[in-house]
Amino acid sequence: MTVQGSENTSRRGRRSSTMGGMPLNDMPWWRWRSHVRSALHMLSDPVFQRDVWLAGTDGYGDVTDAVYRLVEDTWLDNWSAEKYVGTIFRDSQEAALVDTAVLRVLRIMHQVGPDAPVAVYMEHPGWPDAVRAARDAHVRMSVSDGEDPDAAPKTLEVLRILTRSA
Numbered sequence: 025m026t027v028q029g030s031e032n033t034s035r036r037g038r039r040s041s042t043m044g045g046m047p048l049n050d051m052p053w054w055r056w057r058s059h060v061r062s063a064l065h066m067l068s069d070p071v072f073q074r075d076v077w078l079a080g081t082d083g084y085g086d087v088t089d090a091v092y093r094l095v096e097d098t099w100l101d102n103w104s105a106e107k108y109v110g111t112i113f114r115d116s117q118e119a120a121l122v123d124t125a126v127l128r129v130l131r132i133m134h135q136v137g138p139d140a141p142v143a144v145y146m147e148h149p150g151w152p153d154a155v156r157a158a159r160d161a162h163v164r165m166s167v168s169d170g171e172d173p174d175a176a177p178k179t180l181e182v183l184r185i186l187t188r189s190a
Contacts, residue, residue, distance in 0.1 A: 053111045055187045056097045060112065060122065061165050063094035065177045067129060068159035072177055077142040083179040087145050088138050091129055100126045114168050121161035128154035 051057050066072060067090050076084050085093075095101040098108065105112070105119035105126070113119040132154055136144045145151055166173035178186070 051112060051114070053108070056108075057112045057165070058183065058187050059093045059097060060100075061162065061169070062178065062180075062183050063090040064122070064125060064158045064162040064165065065173075066090045067094070067125070068155055068162040069177065070155055073142065073146060073155075076177075078146070083181060084177065085180055087140075087142050088133075089180070091133055091138070094126060094129065101130055113165075118161070118164050118168065121157070121164050125154070125157040125161045128157045 066077075066084065067087075072084075073087075075081070077086055098105070098112065100122065105122040106116060109116055109119050113122060128150060132145060132148050132150050136148060163173040
């Protein structure tokens with residue numbers, strides 16, 4: 025006897041099991057992870073900052089947008105990323121790298137103001153350390169997700185599509 029599954033025609037086709045290579049079911053709060061990764065990616069790439077943010081290229085937001093994407097859902101400006109190990113972050117090392125990046129970027133943001141032009145951020149003496157910390161966290165998270173950390177950052181529209189459609 026063959027048992028066949030019922031077919032529900034109101035269901036969409038099978039959804040992709042990855043978001044840009046990252047397994048969707050791998051981390052319970054993968055959408056938040058995607059936003060944190062996007063922010064860290066932009067904050068960690070000086071060439072991107074020069075060619076996109078300083079040039080005023082549309083589609084990527086600015087430094088303030090990246091900082092808010094980093095902390096808005098997670099409240100990483102109020103508590104440690106360690107709180108999210110197993111939901112957003114894979115392990116304590118990943119969380120520690122994110123904490124370091126968040127603290128360095130927020131320190132600068134509080135000193136220059138959230139609406140400061142990108143050039144003011146980039147000229148801040150602590151910016152190279154913030155970029156390096158963001159890079160460390162970005163590389164760790166990207167490699168853990170099976171993605172190339174050196175690929176160009178995705179636009180905010182692409183990020184919206186990826187997190188909405190999955």
